[in-house]
Amino acid sequence: MSWRLAVRRGAVALAGAALLTAVPGLSRAQAGPDAATAELLFQQAIELMKQGKYDEACPRLAESQRLDAGVGTLLYLAACYEKLGQSASAWATYREAADAARRNGQPDREQKAREAVAALEARLSRLLVEVPAASAAPGLSVRRNGQEVSPVLWGTPVPVNPGTYTLEASAPGRLPWSGVVTVDPSGGTVTATVPPLSEAPPAPSAARAAPASAARAAAANVAPAAARVPPAAPPAPPAAAGMPAQRRVALVVASVGVVGMGVSAGLGFVARARQQDSGAYCDGDLCDPEGLTIRNQALDVARAGTVVFIAGAAAVAAAGVLWFTSGSPDASAGARPTLHVGLGPTGFSLGGRF
Missing domain, CATH: 1.25.40.10 (Tetratricopeptide repeat domain)
Structure with a gap:
């Protein structure tokens, strides 16, 4: 013992x-x-x-x-x-x-x-990790054999066991760096300096990444992805290029006309309701002042409805003219349709050749 x-x-x-x-x-x-x-x-x-x-x-x-x-x-x-x-x-x-x-x-x-x-x-070995101001990028992380070296220890000789140490440095947006330093058992201080980290290049675009993908696929005896893509679909007919501008205008004008005609119908209902309201103040065509006022209001609403209806009908007719006279890109002048619009006391007429 x-x-x-x-x-x-x-x-x-x-x-x-x-x-x-x-x-x-x-x-x-x-x-x-x-x-x-x-x-x-x-x-x-x-x-x-x-x-x-x-x-x-x-x-x-x-x-x-x-x-x-x-x-x-x-x-x-x-x-x-x-x-x-x-x-x-x-x-x-x-x-x-x-x-x-x-x-x-x-x-x-x-x-x-x-x-x-x-x-x-008296014979301790020390390692000093030096980070110059030019190397201190935002978010810089320094590691020694995988262990984080606190920033408070940067520039401080730290006692370490003799041996080989791997230093690593990284920061957001920068290329990582690593180096190896050997600490002798004879004592003294070994200094390891972290260099400025280079900025990381931008991420490669899809166009530049395609050749690399094809090369890796060829190396693995796999057909590149481009070879397995089915043939492209046939081109769309010319009509798919878009509606002529004149026809788009025709649709807008027709929409306004239809809305106007709908409003005129609503005004007609209002005029009829006011006419019925006047019955309480009238005996046939004889009305007291209140009844006359109500009937005059009904007439005014009916006249407004008629005006709105005529305007809406005219808008619809104009939209038809715009639509049928626009033709198609490949239609000849002689083959284009014609439209005749007539407006009279009893209404409007629409006709033509298509």
Whole structure:
């Protein structure tokens, strides 16, 4: 059994005895599967360290510390990191052990941890990520081995374990950048500068993307999409090009005329209703002043309806003239239809050759 293990076990035994004396039942409350697992992992790690298998021992010590934290476990974990050459991890763990020993009133362990911190600090390796003002694009993100590097650490030498690091930078609307930097175990500071990111080109249009799609399809022995498109439909007949402007005007004029004729019919109903209302004030053709007023109003409405009807009929007739005289683009002059419109006291007449 090593002296470190003996010291750790002795300290745990003394602390346990003190707790049992001061507060009965406290040690039983703390004992559990986590504490037992932590002790098992600790013992396994000690044996692996004796065999020089630090890469297997360090994870066990870290898990043991997570399950059941202790100053002794932290000291062994820091020593394990140091043996693996992970100087930054060892330095940080020794500092944590020194603070824990101070809180627990263990001055010997605190002193030992701080001596280890001082010895490692002189040969720590540091990595400085420099982002010049020209490189600080809006939304810039810098990552080290996939982990985000906070902007507050840009330009600050950060203790790191020796090894190779991949730096990446990206920003909206910019092309990403990546680089590799190696940190030697001999100590010192390595500086990695993020260059200005180039602006990303605009997205390719469909016309430029078509040749690339065809090339990929040919490489995969697949017929390009253009070869599988069915033949285009035959061109539409000339009539599909659109209605002549004169016919469109004819439709508008006809619509106005029809509306006018409808309004005249409505005025006729109103005039008839007013004529019937006058019956209460008239005896045949003899009416009192109120009846005369109502009948005059009925006559005025009837006259207005007649005028509106004539105007609407004229508009419909004019629309017919516009429609039938417009012809078609390929019709000859002799083949064009003719229209005759007549308007008399009894109404209007419509005729012609089509």
